[in-house]
Amino acid sequence: MKKLFITAVAGLAISLSACNSNSSSKVNSQDSVSADSASAATIVFESPVYDFGKATDGDKVSHDFKFTNSGTSPLIITNASASCGCTVPDYPREPIAPGASGIIKVVFDTSNKVGIQNKQIIIASNAATPSTELFIKGEVQSLTK
Numbered sequence: 001m002k003k004l005f006i007t008a009v010a011g012l013a014i015s016l017s018a019c020n021s022n023s024s025s026k027v028n029s030q031d032s033v034s035a036d037s038a039s040a041a042t043i044v045f046e047s048p049v050y051d052f053g054k055a056t057d058g059d060k061v062s063h064d065f066k067f068t069n070s071g072t073s074p075l076i077i078t079n080a081s082a083s084c085g086c087t088v089p090d091y092p093r094e095p096i097a098p099g100a101s102g103i104i105k106v107v108f109d110t111s112n113k114v115g116i117q118n119k120q121i122i123i124a125s126n127a128a129t130p131s132t133e134l135f136i137k138g139e140v141q142s143l144t145k
Contacts, residue, residue, distance in 0.1 A: 040128040041098070042071035052138035055110050065104045065134050069096045071127065079124040080104060086111070087119040087136065110140040 050063040069075035074095035082089055090105045106121055121134040 039072050041069050041073045041075035041096075041126055043075055043077075043123070043125055043127045043129075043132055044068050044070045045132070045134065048133065049135045049137065050106075052108075052136065054139050054141055057110055057112065057114050057140055057143050059110045059140075061108045061110060061136065061138070063106050063136060065106060065121075066101060067096075067104065068101045069098055072098050073126075074098065075102075075125060075127060077102075077104075077123060077125045079122075081122050081124075082106075083120040086113060087121065089121045089123075089134075091123070104134070106134070106136055108136050113140045114142050115140060 044067060046066045048065070050065070052061045052063070055061050074097055076095050077091045077093075080089035080091040086109045088107050088109075090107075092102045092104075096102045104121070104123065108117070108119055110117070116137075116139050118135060118137040121136070123132040123134065124130060125132070
């Protein structure tokens with residue numbers, strides 16, 4: 001019985017010391033997150049929305065979304081995806097230096113998309129805000145009008 005009690009107390013002491021070491025490492029990791037965000041890349045678009053107005057069914061609408069890395073670290077865009085297959089984004093694969101600019105080219109194929117359109121493009125990067133939304137919108141008119 002004494003052995004069981006001593007084993008339980010020793011296990012509890014080990015658990016408590018492990019909890020204390022985890023909480024201090026959590027504080028340290030939070031400090032490094034704050035330091036990382038202060039030195040992170042920052043992606044700033046001239047305009048996150050492009051209104052193409054009116055287009056005819058079958059047209060391909062293209063727009064260059066211009067951005068600048070206003071942060072202090074190189075900006076790395078890891079992905080650009082659109083809300084549907086009719087919208088194709090092309091993004092720079094190389095790092096964008098602090099203060100430098102770049103372009104994300106988006107092509108929207110209006111084929112069979114008659115009516116009001118609002119397509120979303122999501123940009124994933126190492127920026128302080130890791131996900132940024134862009135929009136291309138307008139009205140696609142039928143050929144028969």
